[in-house]
Amino acid sequence: MQFELKHTADESKARAGRITTDHGVIETPIFMPVGTAGSVKGIHKRDLKEDIGAQIILGNTYHLYLRPGLSIIEQAGGLHKFNGWDGPILTDSGGYQVFSLGDIRKLSEEGAKFQSHIDGSAHLFTPENVMDTQRTIGADIMMAFDECTPGDAEYEYARKSMEMTQRWLDRCWNQFVKTSPKYGYSQSLFPIVQGAVYPDLRAKSAQSVLQYNADGYAIGGLSVGEPEKDMYAMIEVVNEILPENRPRYLMGVGTPVNILEGIDRGVDMFDCVMPTRNGRNGMLFTSKGIMNMRNKKWADDFSPVDPDGTSFVDHQYSRAFLRHLIIAGEMLGAQIASQHNLAFYLWLVKEARKHILDNTFKSWKEEMVRQLSVRL
RNA sequence: GGGGAGAUACCAAAGUGGCCAACUGGGUCUGACUGUAACUCAGAUGACGUACGUCUUCGUAGGUUCGAAUCCUGCUCUCCCCA
Numbered sequence: 001m002q003f004e005l006k007h008t009a010d011e012s013k014a015r016a017g018r019i020t021t022d023h024g025v026i027e028t029p030i031f032m033p034v035g036t037a038g039s040v041k042g043i044h045k046r047d048l049k050e051d052i053g054a055q056i057i058l059g060n061t062y063h064l065y066l067r068p069g070l071s072i073i074e075q076a077g078g079l080h081k082f083n084g085w086d087g088p089i090l091t092d093s094g095g096y097q098v099f100s101l102g103d104i105r106k107l108s109e110e111g112a113k114f115q116s117h118i119d120g121s122a123h124l125f126t127p128e129n130v131m132d133t134q135r136t137i138g139a140d141i142m143m144a145f146d147e148c149t150p151g152d153a154e155y156e157y158a159r160k161s162m163e164m165t166q167r168w169l170d171r172c173w174n175q176f177v178k179t180s181p182k183y184g185y186s187q188s189l190f191p192i193v194q195g196a197v198y199p200d201l202r203a204k205s206a207q208s209v210l211q212y213n214a215d216g217y218a219i220g221g222l223s224v225g226e227p228e229k230d231m232y233a234m235i236e237v238v239n240e241i242l243p244e245n246r247p248r249y250l251m252g253v254g255t256p257v258n259i260l261e262g263i264d265r266g267v268d269m270f271d272c273v274m275p276t277r278n279g280r281n282g283m284l285f286t287s288k289g290i291m292n293m294r295n296k297k298w299a300d301d302f303s304p305v306d307p308d309g310t311s312f313v314d315h316q317y318s319r320a321f322l323r324h325l326i327i328a329g330e331m332l333g334a335q336i337a338s339q340h341n342l343a344f345y346l347w348l349v350k351e352a353r354k355h356i357l358d359n360t361f362k363s364w365k366e367e368m369v370r371q372l373s374v375r376l
Numbered sequence: 377g378g379g380g381a382g383a384u385a386c387c388a389a390a391g392u393g394g395c396c397a398a399c400u401g402g403g404u405c406u407g408a409c410u411g412u413a414a415c416u417c418a419g420a421u422g423a424c425g426u427a428c429g430u431c432u433u434c435g436u437a438g439g440u441u442c443g444a445a446u447c448c449u450g451c452u453c454u455c456c457c458c459a
Contacts, residue, residue: 036412058411096411104413117413148411192411223410252411273412280415281408296405326415327404334415 001140001188001215003247009361013239013266016356019216019247021088021140022185023080026055028247028268029352031259031345032090034276036060037067038083041276042335043342045084051311052339053346056087056140058271061133062094062125066116070136078138078183090271091139093130095192096252099148099224107147109164127171131179131189138183143218143251144172146192151225158196162205165194173212188215190249196221197230199237206241216247219267223253232261239266256285256348256372260365263352270349275341280334282326285344289374291319293337298323305336311343 006016019026033040033048035057040048048054059079064070076082079089097114098105104115111126127145134142146165149158169191176189191209195201209217219238222231235250242248249269250262259270275285284291286306291298298319305322306314313336325333348368355361 032411034412041412042415060412063412090411092411097413099411101413143411146411218411220411249411254410258410270411272410273414274410277412277414277416278409281417282415283409292406294406329415331415338415 001186003216003245005245007357009356010359011362012264012356012365014263014352014356014361014365015266015268016353017247017268019088021056021188023086023088023140024055026088027350027353029259029263029349029356030055030269031349032056032058032269032271033342033345034058034271034273035083035085036273037063038079040338040342041280042331042338043276047311047339048085048342049087051313052342053310053350054087054342057085057089059089059091059137059139060094060097061091061130061137061143062097062114064091064137065094065133066118066123070133073138074136074182078136080138080183088140089138090141091134091137091143092251093134093143093145094125095143095146095220096148098146099150102150109167111145111168112147127168128175131172131175135179135182135187138181138185138187140185140187141216142176142187142189144169144189144191146194146220148224148251149194149196149221151196151221151223151230153196155196155198155201158194158198158201162194162196162201165192166205166208169209169212190214190216190218192218192220192251193238193242194221195234197226197234199233202234202237203241206238210241210243214246216249216269217242218249218251220251222250223258228258231258232265235262235265235267256345257369259345259348260352260369260372263349263356264361264365272345275345276338279337279339279341282333282337283341284337285341285372286376287344287347287368288371289376290372291376293319293323293326293333305340306344309340309343310347311339313339314343 002020004018008015017028033054038059040057073082080086098112106113111124113124130145145168147161149161181187191212191214193205193209195205247268250267253270254272282294287308301319304315305317305319317336322336355364
């Protein structure tokens, strides 16, 4: 994997770049749709690629390991062959599940023991076997196994957690270099910076991660309950330290505004379940603001879903019809909303890239941020 | 014509003397959702008031009772069975 930094915007740290993987090119800044179980919920590959314009998608180690299981994925010849997505894939390591499944897992120096959310069976995830699993899944970008520290963690907890993530990273890296790709294309491993909302911990974590000279670096443990201003502050601290010539991935973020603020602070890659999950739950993100499609005011609005939208669903269906589908619990409603949101997210980062390249990012961003917060 | 059952809030449906402005579903309204245990979750849903509360409700008109959605009587309507 290679990263080429094309341009940094005036009056901003926003960057335009290009990542080249064996499965294709990614133009940054980029938003990566989340396909936890190997599928971006409700979205066909064709729409993902041609309508939405996704350049890379996510998968999840924990979920795929549990179901369908590694044997099936290996038999298929890796996740790309299995799900038919021939572009780049990034897999999360299960580190987020250490956070989100807090009630059904036990943490130790060795790793995290999960109680499967599917059948209750016990599974030990270690930095080593998580690397092996991601080799088997065949992700173009593998993520280090970390503890995603909760946003409200006390300093001492955050320090110990961050230090353990560091030790885990070392074990990840050893296993990574000791093993080889299984399917004939190369894989990268991204370390993850932790440290909760404490600048000194973040700085320390970012410094320590540099020793691996990785192909890219991630900022984790944000948008997990901490105030937004803390999130932005941490991004600033970390990006001051991370190398210019490597992509920076802000994990799990976020709202359209979060993404623009992240780009402004020098982040290149984002992923988030919001466009799909909130879409399924009836919320639309548009360039004019947020729409809650369950609100009655859309019931007799027969205008297009989003006249400015780039997806065919934006013009094919009316707001009234989409609202009807969502209220009626029709699958198509969730699909349309998800597809619209993803197309909007991809439009947003593409637009950001354009404005970075022609040095109009800052003013464009300010105007967009104002607009995006409006509730329609 | 004879026999039986029933009428409760937008709908369905509990409640059968005080803990009932009335369980529970659905519907409706409003929120929340950030490396997906999530097409999920939370709140509201007679009126007025921020609230303690006040007022009007359980087909309808009366009655019994300290007190009635609940008991009694008349009326109206609905459904089922037999002719």
